[in-house]
Each structure stands twice: as structure tokens, then as C-alpha cells.
Amino acid sequence: MKVIEALRIAMRALAANKLRSVLTMLGIIIGVGAVIALMSIGRGVEKYVTDQFAGLGSNLLFVAPGQISDGPPSLRPNTVKALTVADMEAIADPSRVPHASSVAADFQTRVSVTRAGKTVNVQASATTPEYPRVRNWNTTAGSYFSMLDSAERQRVVLLGADTYQDLFPNNEYPVDQIVQINEMNFRVIGVMESKGGGPGGNLDKSVFLPLTTGQDRLFKQKTPNGEYKVSVIYVSIDQSENIPLAQEEITQLMRERRGINYLDQDDFSIVSQNDLIAVFGDILGALTIFLGAIAAISLLVGGIGIMNIMLVSVTERTREIGLRKAVGAKRADVLVQFLIEAMALAAAGGLLGVALGWSLALLVSTAFGDFEAVVGADAIFTSLIVATAVGLFFGIFPAFRASRLNPIDALRYE
Amino acid sequence: MEQNGSSPVISLRGVKKLYQMGDVEVRALRGVDVDIYPGEMIAIMGPSGSGKSTLMNIIGCLDVPSEGVYELDGKDVSRLKDDQLAAIRNHKIGFVFQSFNLLPRTTAVANVELPLIYGGVSGRQRRQRAEDSLRLVGLGERLDHKPNELSGGQQQRVAIARALVNTPSMILADEPTGNLDSKTSVEIMELFQRLNQERGITIVFVTHNPETADYCHRVVRVRDGMVESDIAQRATAGIYATVGDPPPALPPAPQEVQP
Structure with a gap:
């Protein structure tokens, strides 16, 4: 029973403080948005590049004077x-x-x-x-x-x-x-x-x-x-x-x-399509690690923001917690309520982030026209799961605090 | 102790409560014996610092005594853990507070449903019982109003409906008219009397207001952590003043009965 109830309570609490909720979610929104947008664009570029290489001709080797490490052909020394x-x-x-x-x-x-x-x-x-x-x-x-x-x-x-x-x-x-x-x-x-x-x-x-x-x-x-x-x-x-x-x-x-x-x-080089694709693969791999770092940092910041606002919320709603306990809420009920609230906050941020990232990816692929951004279901799913997990993790401390409130003191709290 | 063939709802025996305030030990209750029977309407009175609030917290199962035994409905609740106390409060006690303590931005019916949520009552039944409870206090037309759309008296009626909704063994009302004007206070006290008279609901008031005591059949005065007096009386205010005789479940006049 109580999860659905807690979800409803959480939604009401978030809706009551819309601006604050959105500001709190901002870290998560930006983090998830950036990851979704860059991942989609990255995949679009990867697909585009792979298609291009395929279009070069099948099983092709390129023989060119000089080494690739000398730089592009136009910059290579004339002595080659x-x-x-x-x-x-x-x-x-x-x-x-x-x-x-x-x-x-x-x-x-x-x-x-x-x-x-x-x-x-x-x-x-x-x-x-x-x-x-x-x-x-x-x-x-x-x-x-x-x-x-x-x-x-x-x-x-x-x-x-x-x-x-x-x-x-x-x-x-x-x-x-x-x-x-x-x-x-x-x-x-x-x-x-x-x-x-x-x-x-x-x-x-x-x-x-x-x-x-x-x-x-x-x-x-x-x-x-x-x-x-x-x-x-x-x-x-x-x-x-x-x-x-x-x-x-x-x-x-x-x-x-x-x-x-x-x-x-x-003093010459032989390059296959696979070599070229591998070079792009390396670049995309580095980009992915970079994206992961951005995501981790912004989710961390977003999570701390959520913890902060949840602590404020617990303090503000001390009397409400006292009342709930007086009419029969057990510790676990209060704990679950605030955990779900933190998770809902983070998940909503994740959803908005997906929307933001998706729009950005569409915008970029429309602007450049040459490639199509690929927004993967797995990327969306993973983002939402991770965002919710961040909410859960950073919600534990405030929720624990709320669950430990003494109803007598909480009811008297001004 | 038996009275009219019924056993007490509340039975306190030698209840003591000690607090440690820094190095000082505060003895808030120093041995309280009280029995309250079904259908009673009783006021617990006392000046601040008398131990009245501590007594209320123990009766309300918000706290447990340091020593002594508290039996609620024949069950010893004096050594229960937090979550067990929460379950007892949920099933057996309806709270009414001075400051109403309704959830803001939440409809009257949703506020009344709150104890049922923690009691695990399913949604449809919950709504039905909450509506019935609100009709009982005369708010059948205001089910979906939010607290800020209701007057103080109406808010307190919502709180009373919330206290009633789980059909508790007793209602524990802490200064229920403290935030109301005198005319509304009369309405609320008469509502309590009607619930007591028509439904036989046990109601315990905790108050320092003598006017509240005038609506009751029995007044327990607490001072310095002890029961100073426990007096049966004829209610002189509200509907009991005109009806005359107190209801059949009139308790015994235990100790120093004063005319």
C-alpha cells in the first residue's frame, strides 16, 4: 500500500514547491541532459563515419607517401x-x-x-x-x-x-x-x-x-x-x-x-578502412570517458543539492512528521516517504534531463544536417536508473533523520 | 476494579516518569493511579509544570512510563517499543490538538484518511470511512475543502473526524479549544458531548481551562507529578447542562468527592 501512498505524498510535496523542486533538480537535469545529448551526437557521428568508410569502397587499402605520424599529406616534408x-x-x-x-x-x-x-x-x-x-x-x-x-x-x-x-x-x-x-x-x-x-x-x-x-x-x-x-x-x-x-x-x-x-x-604508409575506423573508435572512446566524468560530477553535485533540500524539507515539515507518527506512522513509513520523495525528485530531474538532452541532440543534428543523432533507449533507461539511484543514496540521510524524530518534540516544534 | 460490568479503558498504576536534564533528574510524574472507564468524558487539569503533559503523552502512547504499569484496553503498553506504540496509537487513540495539525494543501477527506493509510485500509474503503466520519462532525458538505478554505472551528472538526475515523478506544484532546473563539469553542465542546452521549466515545481532555472542565463528568487535577484530586461532577455546560443527568456510564467517585 504505502509505496503508492508515499509516491502521492511525494508528488504533492514537490508540486507545492515547484520552483524549489526544479532548482534542486537542476544538477541532475544538466548532468543527464549533457550525457544524453553528447552520447546521441557521438553515436550519430560514429554511425555517419562508419557509413562514410563503407562508402569508400569495399576492402580498400590506401598507400600514401610518408608516415601518418608526419601529419596530413599537405604538411609532410617535401623530402619524402x-x-x-x-x-x-x-x-x-x-x-x-x-x-x-x-x-x-x-x-x-x-x-x-x-x-x-x-x-x-x-x-x-x-x-x-x-x-x-x-x-x-x-x-x-x-x-x-x-x-x-x-x-x-x-x-x-x-x-x-x-x-x-x-x-x-x-x-x-x-x-x-x-x-x-x-x-x-x-x-x-x-x-x-x-x-x-x-x-x-x-x-x-x-x-x-x-x-x-x-x-x-x-x-x-x-x-x-x-x-x-x-x-x-x-x-x-x-x-x-x-x-x-x-x-x-x-x-x-x-x-x-x-x-x-x-x-x-x-617512408610510406598503408592504411586500411579498419585502421581509420579504429582511430575514430579511439577518439569516441576518449569522448565517452570524458562524458562519464561530466555525468559523475554533475550527478554528485545534483545529489548533494537533493540532500540539502531534503534536509530543509524535513525541518520544515517536522510537525507533519510528528502528526503522522501520532496517528500511527512507523519509522519505516516515514523513512520510505522521504526516500521516495528524494527519488521522485531525482527521477523527475532525470526525465527533464532526457527531454533536454534529446532536444539538444535533435537541434544539433538538424543544424548540421549531415548526420542523425541516435537517442538510444538504453541511454535513457540508464540515465533514469542512475539519477534515481543518486536520489536514493542522497535521500538516505535526511530520511533517516526524519524517521528518528520523536513525535512529542516534533508536534511541539514551531 | 469493575464498574457497571465494564473494565477500564485506561488503567494507570504507580506510573512514574523521570527525565535526565543534564545533571538534574526531573521527576515529572511521581506515582499516578487513574482508571478511566468506557463512555467517560474526563478533564485532566493542572498548571504548567504539573506533569499534565507528561501524563497525556503516556496516556496517548507517545511515551512510556519509567516505572509503573499502563494498561490500555486491558493490554500492558508500558514497555512497548516505538513501532509497537505507533500501531497502538493508530488503532486505539484519536488525537485532537490545540493547533489542529492538519496537513496543508490537503483536502479534508484526505486529512481524515491519514490514520487509515497507516492502518493499511484499502483506498475505496478508506474514502468511504473518511466521508462518514466527516458527516458525523457535520462537514459532509466540505469533503474536498482544504484547511485554508475552512474556518478554525471547521478545521478542528476535520481533526475530530480524523481522530474518530479509526474507531479508537478513546479520543485524547489537548486544549482543543485553545485556538478558537468562545462561540466556536462552545460548538466544538458540544460536538464532543454529542459524540460522548450518542456514540459512547471515551474522551479525555488535557487542559488548564476551567471552562473545558465544565463540560465533563469528571475532573482529575494534577500537581507536582501527583493526582491532587479526582472528582465526579455534574457537567454544567453544553448539552449535558440541560439534559440533566450524566450518561449511564458515570464513573465512580473515587476519592475526595466534593459536592
Whole structure:
């Protein structure tokens, strides 16, 4: 019987002091709100990132000059030996890397693209013809350039989805239209599917052209012996379980080709999607610990606030406690009543906190648009349980005090 | 001791109460013998410091004697623990206080239900009994009013309804008219008399107000922790003044009977 009664009494007491109750709950509200919001956003980001990596192409390895620890490619020292098309061809040799199903090379740089007086600055990827297969990427209009286009160094270009939107605001059919890249005329032969932003920038804000055309006509980035420099080599592996083996084979091949001594470090890096996901996992893990610390501190503060207000409440209601005891309330009845009141206070704070956190998460995901915040039922459930437990813990002392009041003194209390 | 074939509701034998106030031992009660029978309406009087409040606390099972025996309804309650006393208070004693002690922001009917909650009575039955009790004190039209919507007299009626709701062995009223004007005081005292007369409810007043004593059939005076006098009398105020004879359950006139 008494739990429901006590709950009703608690609700009445909390409703009687609405402002005070809300102020008391504030610590819990903020703590739970912060955790829910950041956890939801964190999960949304995690899901988004994982999706992005999946969109890169399946079982993909990236080979790039320099070590990851040197920083991003643009900041790496120029002394690092570049990769070349010859490296790509070596990796594509089935006798050296039997599990490489296809290989593509990509040289990336910034260009300006103009059409009908409108200019955009975008990233140009000068690639080999295998690129769309390796990246698991189709066109929405036209088709990717062929081996022949590449061999003939044709001035043809494919547009990323956003670049197409920017240059063709009226959705004209783009194929065989002419655009200027760095003031040189190129014929548009297709538009790539939208991939959205991802690691390494928004691929939709790009243009794609043959590596041969790019290096001979536009960028002229060659090694002293005339080989085409590339920024990154993509290697698609036939089966995911072969990735470690392939990684080892490519490492061995590259060390040979680059003449690295037995004891020296690699001056190139091979990264798999899993490596990238693991890096994000580490970042999210650190974030989670940080969130846990915030939650613990604010719940502690909130709990102390609850204890404080419960002590005040016990003092204020001394006569009420005396009366309840006079008409037959046992110690346990009074104890339970005040414990439930503290728990109700904390649980209500937890609920408001969930509402706050949820709204914040929705707000953030609406504002950024790229990802969707995931508010998990488990997060809500855990928050509410923890908040209620905090109320219980910090309610014990005040409730114990109330239960020990002597009815004679309590009835006389002014 | 038997009276009219009934045994006493309250039987105090050699009740003493000692307090330790620092180094000083205070002897609040120094050996009290009192019997109160069913249907009595009795005033316990005495100046402050007489031990009157201590006696009330013991009779009300809010406290236990240091020495002596207190039997309530034939059951020795003088050595019970806190929670056992709480159960006794819940079932056998209805309290009425000078300052009403109603729960604020709580309806009359919910206030009256309070003892039933701790008595474990189920919700529907609880409401029914609380309503019946409120009708009995003339507040059938004010069930859902809150204390701040009621006059002082009405608030005290709610408190009386609360005291009655558990059909206790007795009502213990501590200065019940102390916070009321004289006209309302008369109404409340007459209500007590009617409950005593019509329902045979045992009522014990603890008061220093002689007017309260005028409504009773018996006055016990306490001084210096002892019973100074225990007098049966004809009630001279309220409905008993006009009805004439006291009710049949008139107690014996124990000691120094004064005309």
C-alpha cells in the first residue's frame, strides 16, 4: 500500500514547491541532459563515419607517401619520396600481390573550374581508369573515361555531384558541355553519384580527369625520370580476410622499390578502412570517458543539492512528521516517504534531463544536417536508473533523520 | 476494579516518569493511579509544570512510563517499543490538538484518511470511512475543502473526524479549544458531548481551562507529578447542562468527592 501512498505524498510535496523542486533538480537535469545529448551526437557521428568508410569502397587499402605520424599529406616534408604510377603498376602485378583485385592511382590538387562565367574552386582527382571500380562508385550521367581516353590524354572531365549543381544550376544535361579547368577547355563526359562528405574532404566537390591528361597538360608533376607522381594508390583486396596478408606483401614490395634498408623505417604508409575506423573508435572512446566524468560530477553535485533540500524539507515539515507518527506512522513509513520523495525528485530531474538532452541532440543534428543523432533507449533507461539511484543514496540521510524524530518534540516544534 | 460490568479503558498504576536534564533528574510524574472507564468524558487539569503533559503523552502512547504499569484496553503498553506504540496509537487513540495539525494543501477527506493509510485500509474503503466520519462532525458538505478554505472551528472538526475515523478506544484532546473563539469553542465542546452521549466515545481532555472542565463528568487535577484530586461532577455546560443527568456510564467517585 504505502509505496503508492508515499509516491502521492511525494508528488504533492514537490508540486507545492515547484520552483524549489526544479532548482534542486537542476544538477541532475544538466548532468543527464549533457550525457544524453553528447552520447546521441557521438553515436550519430560514429554511425555517419562508419557509413562514410563503407562508402569508400569495399576492402580498400590506401598507400600514401610518408608516415601518418608526419601529419596530413599537405604538411609532410617535401623530402619524402613521391609515389608514382610505376608503383601502382607494380602493386597491380598479380605475382607480387595476388589478392589485389584492382588498383588505381590518384593525384589530387586544387583547380578552378569555370563554365558560363561561373567559377568554382574544387579538388581535382587525376586518376587511372580503374578508379571508379576500386572506389565502388558509379556515374549518374555519362560514364568514366576509358583506357583509350587515358592513353590519348584526352581533355575530358567528370564532375562531382555538388560541382555539377554549382556549374549547371538549371540541371542542363552536362555531357559534351565544355568547362574550363585552370583556363583550359575540357569536355564533360559524366557526373559522379553523390557520396557526401567523408574523410579527406567532400568528394562531391571534385572533378575527375585522366592522370595522363592532368600530369602532361595541367599540373606537370613528374619525377626527374619522367614518371607521373601520384598522391595515393588505392588497392582493392578480393576478400577481407586477405587484407593483412596483402598489406604485408605491399609493404615488402614498396620497401624493395624504394630501396629502404633492413633497419630503416617505412617512408610510406598503408592504411586500411579498419585502421581509420579504429582511430575514430579511439577518439569516441576518449569522448565517452570524458562524458562519464561530466555525468559523475554533475550527478554528485545534483545529489548533494537533493540532500540539502531534503534536509530543509524535513525541518520544515517536522510537525507533519510528528502528526503522522501520532496517528500511527512507523519509522519505516516515514523513512520510505522521504526516500521516495528524494527519488521522485531525482527521477523527475532525470526525465527533464532526457527531454533536454534529446532536444539538444535533435537541434544539433538538424543544424548540421549531415548526420542523425541516435537517442538510444538504453541511454535513457540508464540515465533514469542512475539519477534515481543518486536520489536514493542522497535521500538516505535526511530520511533517516526524519524517521528518528520523536513525535512529542516534533508536534511541539514551531 | 469493575464498574457497571465494564473494565477500564485506561488503567494507570504507580506510573512514574523521570527525565535526565543534564545533571538534574526531573521527576515529572511521581506515582499516578487513574482508571478511566468506557463512555467517560474526563478533564485532566493542572498548571504548567504539573506533569499534565507528561501524563497525556503516556496516556496517548507517545511515551512510556519509567516505572509503573499502563494498561490500555486491558493490554500492558508500558514497555512497548516505538513501532509497537505507533500501531497502538493508530488503532486505539484519536488525537485532537490545540493547533489542529492538519496537513496543508490537503483536502479534508484526505486529512481524515491519514490514520487509515497507516492502518493499511484499502483506498475505496478508506474514502468511504473518511466521508462518514466527516458527516458525523457535520462537514459532509466540505469533503474536498482544504484547511485554508475552512474556518478554525471547521478545521478542528476535520481533526475530530480524523481522530474518530479509526474507531479508537478513546479520543485524547489537548486544549482543543485553545485556538478558537468562545462561540466556536462552545460548538466544538458540544460536538464532543454529542459524540460522548450518542456514540459512547471515551474522551479525555488535557487542559488548564476551567471552562473545558465544565463540560465533563469528571475532573482529575494534577500537581507536582501527583493526582491532587479526582472528582465526579455534574457537567454544567453544553448539552449535558440541560439534559440533566450524566450518561449511564458515570464513573465512580473515587476519592475526595466534593459536592
